[in-house]
Amino acid sequence: MKAGARPGAEAIALKGRFAASKWLLARRFVQLSILALFLLGPWFGIWIVKGNLNASLTLDVLPLTDPYVLLQTLLSGHVPELTAITGALIVLVFYLLVGGRVYCAWVCPVNMVTDGAQWLRERLGITGASRLSRSARYWILGATLFLAAVTGSVAWELVNPVSMLHRGLFFGMGLGWLIVLAVFLLDLLVSRRAWCGHLCPVGAFYSLLGRYSLVRVRADRREQCDDCMDCFAVCPEQQVIRPALKGAEKGIGPVILSPNCTNCGRCIDVCARDVFRFGSRFNNRADFDERTHHSPGVEVLR
Amino acid sequence: MSVNAKRQRKAPNSASRRRFLVEMARTGGGVALFALGVGMYARQAASLPAQALRPPGALAEADFLGACVRCGLCVRDCPYDTLRLAKPGEPVATGTPYFTAREVPCEMCEDIPCVKACPTGALDHGLDDIDDARMGLAVLVDEENCLNFRGLRCDVCYRICPSIDKAITLEMQHNARSGMHAMFIPTVHSDACTGCGKCEKACVLEEAAIKVLPLKLARGELGHHYRWGWEEKRKAGGSLVTPDQPHRYNLPEGERYDYEGQGLIMEDKGGEVPFGDDPLSTLKRGMEGRR
Numbered sequence: 001m002k003a004g005a006r007p008g009a010e011a012i013a014l015k016g017r018f019a020a021s022k023w024l025l026a027r028r029f030v031q032l033s034i035l036a037l038f039l040l041g042p043w044f045g046i047w048i049v050k051g052n053l054n055a056s057l058t059l060d061v062l063p064l065t066d067p068y069v070l071l072q073t074l075l076s077g078h079v080p081e082l083t084a085i086t087g088a089l090i091v092l093v094f095y096l097l098v099g100g101r102v103y104c105a106w107v108c109p110v111n112m113v114t115d116g117a118q119w120l121r122e123r124l125g126i127t128g129a130s131r132l133s134r135s136a137r138y139w140i141l142g143a144t145l146f147l148a149a150v151t152g153s154v155a156w157e158l159v160n161p162v163s164m165l166h167r168g169l170f171f172g173m174g175l176g177w178l179i180v181l182a183v184f185l186l187d188l189l190v191s192r193r194a195w196c197g198h199l200c201p202v203g204a205f206y207s208l209l210g211r212y213s214l215v216r217v218r219a220d221r222r223e224q225c226d227d228c229m230d231c232f233a234v235c236p237e238q239q240v241i242r243p244a245l246k247g248a249e250k251g252i253g254p255v256i257l258s259p260n261c262t263n264c265g266r267c268i269d270v271c272a273r274d275v276f277r278f279g280s281r282f283n284n285r286a287d288f289d290e291r292t293h294h295s296p297g298v299e300v301l302r
Numbered sequence: 303m304s305v306n307a308k309r310q311r312k313a314p315n316s317a318s319r320r321r322f323l324v325e326m327a328r329t330g331g332g333v334a335l336f337a338l339g340v341g342m343y344a345r346q347a348a349s350l351p352a353q354a355l356r357p358p359g360a361l362a363e364a365d366f367l368g369a370c371v372r373c374g375l376c377v378r379d380c381p382y383d384t385l386r387l388a389k390p391g392e393p394v395a396t397g398t399p400y401f402t403a404r405e406v407p408c409e410m411c412e413d414i415p416c417v418k419a420c421p422t423g424a425l426d427h428g429l430d431d432i433d434d435a436r437m438g439l440a441v442l443v444d445e446e447n448c449l450n451f452r453g454l455r456c457d458v459c460y461r462i463c464p465s466i467d468k469a470i471t472l473e474m475q476h477n478a479r480s481g482m483h484a485m486f487i488p489t490v491h492s493d494a495c496t497g498c499g500k501c502e503k504a505c506v507l508e509e510a511a512i513k514v515l516p517l518k519l520a521r522g523e524l525g526h527h528y529r530w531g532w533e534e535k536r537k538a539g540g541s542l543v544t545p546d547q548p549h550r551y552n553l554p555e556g557e558r559y560d561y562e563g564q565g566l567i568m569e570d571k572g573g574e575v576p577f578g579d580d581p582l583s584t585l586k587r588g589m590e591g592r593r
Contacts, residue, residue: 050374050419056375065421080423083421136333147337153364155344156340157372158347163372164397171389171397174396
């Protein structure tokens with residue numbers, strides 16, 4: 001990244017504005033489409049999807065349930081009906097395939113709020129971070145599960161900004177705007193990516209699924225990297241890139257295996273040298289050859 | 303690499319260990335505060351206002367707050383827009399469904415779509431007859447303003463009741479004010495009232511005299527050891543206490559007590575009466591032989 005230039009400027013110059021934002025645009029399209037699907041009912045009476053992210057029913061046949069909220073229900077001592085369990089299993093399998101924190105980058109409505117805060121933060125040149133721990137979210141996740149068990153109620157749902165925003169858009173916001181505003185201001189003023197990257201237990205829950213999920217960002221052409229730092233500048237979870245991108249000498253493979261990578265694909269967009277691409281978690285040998293897409297020796301086994 | 307060698311390689315120096323511990327304590331402390339706050343708020347939020355009624359089949363409030371995932375599917379399938387999800391800032395636990403009888407009461411759909419829509423069973427799927435629903439209990443809270451209690455024939459709550467003559471009956475009483483009329487008192491029966499709230503909605507007063515209250519507020523509870531004697535007697539087919547013994551009065555010989563026989567009865571023993579009709583004969587008693 002040249003001094004003073006915005007991250008991705010080089011990629012835009014090289015690939016064109018569209019190609020250098022295609023995953024960002026795809027992501028916004030998916031996020032807005034999901035919101036639109038939920039809004040068609042309450043606004044226009046076209047009921048394709050009912051409910052909200054906690055539990056929904058699509059076309060009167062497909063139940064989907066947030067496994068995190070269902071886990072809290074279980075811990076509170078309630079055995080749910082089969083519909084909710086089926087819905088949670090479908091969601092679990094889906095995110096195990098596409099990546100746990102795909103929920104955060106492609107589905108969660110708060111992502112647009114915090115991305116907005118981050119954009120403004122950069123524009124205003126706000127720097128300096130309070131020392132929030134990246135692991136705080138797991139403590140908070142544990143605390144919410146503990147609270148469910150101790151209070152016998154889904155206590156986290158009283159304050160959860162994620163479901164509050166999503167539910168509020170279809171069922172009435174009330175004072176929920178204040179909580180969304182608080183998250184925005186937190187990310188804008190207190191710490192870079194404070195909510196999604198440090199505190200949110202929903203993301204923490206989905207990241208645990210991400211430990212085993214299939215679809216990954218891969219730094220397959222990492223030898224092309226010219227250390228421009230653009231990917232690092234745009235990444236909401238900066239710590240996940242380095243092992244894969246710079247690990248060749250240490251014998252680390254090119255797949256970004258950190259469960260906290262949200263598969264947002266922004267690094268793919270902004271890289272002028274096309275180091276990154278979406279792929280699977282397999283073929284993660286340090287000596288992976290990008291041109292054949294196989295590790296040496298794999299052919300022999302066929 | 304052996305475990306020992308690994309440990310040695312990773313052995314942290316004391317400065318970084320201290321930093322790690324401080325970091326842990328900081329995060330842990332912050333999260334503990336957060337949990338305390340949310341936990342206390344959760345206790346607060348568990349107190350449902352009396353006029354907020356849960357949908358049909360809702361589990362008891364404490365269980366409901368654990369079972370409901372706040373998805374709003376019951377709200378969506380309510381054909382009369384009775385149900386709403388509580389918004390943040392309202393005095394009902396955020397995201398949970400409720401209705402206010404005075405605004406939109408429950409129409410008691412026969413197929414109970416709200417219960418069918420519930421994915422978790424927070425609304426009990428075992429409820430298959432809407433008449434078995436117990437969303438609350440109607441209580442005539444204000445006898446002073448109820449028109450029927452003043453001797454008028456308003457009867458609106460009675461007429462509108464979906465279980466007319468079962469959940470609400472009119473009981474005739476003497477009108478003491480006029481001295482010559484009857485009053486027809488709307489009387490709610492808990493064995494039939496579903497708490498749908500149509501009576502509260504229909505009450506013609508500015509503020510309803512009949513209100514649906516949560517069962518916990520509306521009902522008393524007998525001492526668990528209480529038994530109704532007459533019911534126990536009927537069940538047993540006879541009195542359960544010892545049959546009556548004739549009472550024994552501790553009276554002097556020759557006297558007895560019988561209420562119907564006009565009380566204390568002196569039995570005539572021929573001259574053994576302590577005081578006869580003629581006082582003289584009493585005075586002379588025992589003197590006969592001295593003449």
